[in-house]
Amino acid sequence: MASYITYLVLVIGTVATLALTLAAEWSANSAGMIVVLVGSLVYLAIKIEGTRTQLGELGRLRAAYDQLDQQSKLIIRTDLELHRTQEELDQRVTSLTALHQLGRRLQVNLRPEEVFRQVDQATVTSFGFANGLVGMCESLEAVRWCSLISVNPPAANALREHLVTSGLLNRILTGSGPLTLHTASVREPAERTLLELLQVSSAVVAGIKPHDGPAGCLLLGREGSAATPDAKSDEELVSILTRQLAVAVENSALYEKAWTAQQDLERKVRERTHELAQANAALIQLNKAKSDFVSAVSHELRTPMAAIKGYASLLGSGQFGKLAPPQHERIGKIEKHVDLLTQLINNLLDIARIESGGVTMERQPIPMHDLLTSIHDLVQPQLEAKRLRYVVDRDGVTELVGDHPHLQRVFINLLSNAIKYTPDEGTIRLGFTREGTSILASVSDTGCGISPEELPKLFQEFYRANDPVNQQIRGTGLGLALVKRIVEAHQGRIWVTSEKGKGSTFSVSLPAEQAGLPTV
Numbered sequence: 001m002a003s004y005i006t007y008l009v010l011v012i013g014t015v016a017t018l019a020l021t022l023a024a025e026w027s028a029n030s031a032g033m034i035v036v037l038v039g040s041l042v043y044l045a046i047k048i049e050g051t052r053t054q055l056g057e058l059g060r061l062r063a064a065y066d067q068l069d070q071q072s073k074l075i076i077r078t079d080l081e082l083h084r085t086q087e088e089l090d091q092r093v094t095s096l097t098a099l100h101q102l103g104r105r106l107q108v109n110l111r112p113e114e115v116f117r118q119v120d121q122a123t124v125t126s127f128g129f130a131n132g133l134v135g136m137c138e139s140l141e142a143v144r145w146c147s148l149i150s151v152n153p154p155a156a157n158a159l160r161e162h163l164v165t166s167g168l169l170n171r172i173l174t175g176s177g178p179l180t181l182h183t184a185s186v187r188e189p190a191e192r193t194l195l196e197l198l199q200v201s202s203a204v205v206a207g208i209k210p211h212d213g214p215a216g217c218l219l220l221g222r223e224g225s226a227a228t229p230d231a232k233s234d235e236e237l238v239s240i241l242t243r244q245l246a247v248a249v250e251n252s253a254l255y256e257k258a259w260t261a262q263q264d265l266e267r268k269v270r271e272r273t274h275e276l277a278q279a280n281a282a283l284i285q286l287n288k289a290k291s292d293f294v295s296a297v298s299h300e301l302r303t304p305m306a307a308i309k310g311y312a313s314l315l316g317s318g319q320f321g322k323l324a325p326p327q328h329e330r331i332g333k334i335e336k337h338v339d340l341l342t343q344l345i346n347n348l349l350d351i352a353r354i355e356s357g358g359v360t361m362e363r364q365p366i367p368m369h370d371l372l373t374s375i376h377d378l379v380q381p382q383l384e385a386k387r388l389r390y391v392v393d394r395d396g397v398t399e400l401v402g403d404h405p406h407l408q409r410v411f412i413n414l415l416s417n418a419i420k421y422t423p424d425e426g427t428i429r430l431g432f433t434r435e436g437t438s439i440l441a442s443v444s445d446t447g448c449g450i451s452p453e454e455l456p457k458l459f460q461e462f463y464r465a466n467d468p469v470n471q472q473i474r475g476t477g478l479g480l481a482l483v484k485r486i487v488e489a490h491q492g493r494i495w496v497t498s499e500k501g502k503g504s505t506f507s508v509s510l511p512a513e514q515a516g517l518p519t520v
Helices: 002-024 030-106 112-117 121-126 153-166 168-174 189-198 231-317 325-355 368-385 404-420 452-457 479-489
Strands: 131-139 142-149 179-182 202-208 215-222 364-367 389-393 399-402 427-435 438-445 493-499 503-511
Touching: 112 131, 112 142, 112 231, 131 153, 142 153, 153 168, 153 189, 168 189, 168 202, 168 215, 179 189, 179 231, 189 202, 189 215, 202 231, 215 231, 231 325, 364 368, 364 404, 368 389, 368 399, 368 404, 368 427, 399 404, 399 503, 404 427, 404 438, 404 479, 404 503, 479 493
Parallel strands: 389 427
Antiparallel strands: 131 142, 131 215, 179 202, 202 215, 364 399, 427 438, 438 503, 493 503
């Protein structure tokens, strides 16, 4: 604008000069000079207007250039910020990926030392740090390095001494979060010395504080500018890392306790198993000795009992003189009690023989009709004496497989017990049915029943239920024990279900083997 004004002044001055000249020489060249003057003025006016237009265009171009320059600078700054943000995001993703991989590795560590050793060079580099150390702290004044990342042993020893003597270790383990240190901002000599020993310009230190198990400390260093712009991000990552390590230490401590408890339990189980094995061996020997003793005693008692029975029968027959009624009655009681004692001796002898393997169970097909007929013939007098209803249901079963005399003894014993404990005009039911590869036999009655607490003891030798009705009925407590031995010798099983006051059901399961098998 200033150049334009200067140019206009020069034009006006030129016109003035020409005007003075024309005034002086008007007379000489009047017409020609006037034409020249007018042409010059028109030319000058046109040039002035063109120059003014060019100056305006030049100003607009300069303004547009300045605006483009500012926009270019803004675009460059935005691009730089986006690039820096992208780098930070990439670093963040890399760090989070490293945390995830570290978390997976920590799941399979069984000792705290192994947990701390999982922080390696790859993990530290992924977090954007250059070096670091991870240590296990048995107390607030002791640290043992478990992992050294780009730190040599002498420097690690110096760092350990410095952490303990300066109190930084106590501060790390009792602090609330990670501590960020920068060369330009640290004020405490202990912190500056720590950076010098790490040989870095910035560092993050944090404590690993599990609820159970040894604590630890983590030191990570980075080279570069003293003022790191993402210090908060570093602290967040380190906080996540220390929490992962603390949880892993807790899990390892729990696993170690569980493993130790399991080892103790296994050791105790082995000891108890050995003791039980020894006790079982001793019991087997004692049981064999008992069986041998019972067998011997029973066998020896049978001879004098037979003699007593024989002499009592002779006396009762009157061969040695006629007996008075009281004498005859007493001899009858002797014979009755001798029969009971003989039955007891026979049962004891049979149980001892079966337990010792001295009795062979024949595996022969037994026609059901023959078995039921022989059983009915033996229990018929007892049924009629109490006017009991006797029901048999074979359900299509035509034969059993086993030893006829012993199986007959099983069912006669069960039916005799049912008859004893069933009141007059009750019902006794004997049933057979096929279940897969077994024959299920059951003996049910409508008697007094058995209390639940006494059911598990019924098959014990010499056991009799503590019931007023039971006390009025004679018995040795060996019948069911003998039945159980015979059934088990046939590879079968026996059990009982009962309800007090509503009767009992004894069930026997026997293998339904095919006829013609060899005897054992």
